[in-house]
Amino acid sequence: MRDFGVISAQLLDWYDRHARSLPWRVPQGQADPYRVWLSEVMLQQTTVAAVKAYFERFTTLWPTVHDLAAAPDAQVMAEWAGLGYYARARNLLACARAVAAMGGFPDTRDGLAALPGIGPYTSAAIAAIAFGRAETVVDGNVERVVSRLFAVETPLPASKPELVRLATLLTPDRRPGDFAQAMMDLGATICTPRSPACGICPIIDECAARMQGIAADLPRKLPKKAKPQRVGTVWIGFGQDSILVETRPEKGLLGGTLAFPSTGWDGSDLPPPAAGDWQELGLVRHIFTHFALDLTVKTAQLTANPERGTLLPLREFSPSALPGLMRKAFALVRPETA
DNA sequence: AACTCGTGGTG
């Protein structure tokens, strides 16, 4: 039987010597649940580098969950713009309002998991990091570290329950939050997806995949489907000192974000949102998670009131409030704003 | 269970 206590102790020792300094990271026992929650939601499927500026901006604008709960929807969506996965922003606000109404964050994993936007990973992370509970945190990093440590060759996602079971055996009763962050840091900096730096790994002597020479091949994953290619058109229309925009429906792609009127992106045709001499500016290529999009960008000075969308005064308009795709489209109209 | 949902960095 492997000595799990030795492995977790070695990892914590490495973490104490090499922990990265991050805006949301504080010693175990001093964490603010609000900041832990905010950072963990922002970090869902998003890199540390991309999150940093958003985290600083949000905590400056809204230092407490009560401040965030009182913020207007449109302002939160505008501040989230560019970070992606916009359901997170809508759930973030719903969660903040629920927590404010409850008077504070629940301090158990189950209590946290009942809130919008907090799933298996995030509930465990907040419970462990902010409340010191011995919950097991399993993200993509932990999946990779554990699959190598124990040489689990079953492909994901079928191996997930086994990886969770093994990670649970590793999780110590003391400092579970630091342990979780140690596992994730190890995965992010040493036990990386390609070319893992086994030579400087603090637990190389315990790694079964390393012993078998298959570390870089794990975790195995089932092949992914090809991305379909889709096309569409977006219209960027101008009125008198104004620009034609719309808020997209709450559900679906880019839900709830500020955008320019467009066709659906399934090839179906749709008339322009307003009369005007529409000129084709060019093509924007954008890769989403499950499809690639070629978006034709058209612009015009409007000659009649729009049938879709609303005219926003230009002085109230900032491309920073747009999701990335729409920023790219706008950059064809005003390259100097890109 | 499989699909939807963004974006930027990397090799």
Added chain:
DNA sequence: TCACCAAGAGT
């Protein structure tokens, strides 16, 4: 260039 992927959740 392009496929991969990053501190996942909701349905």
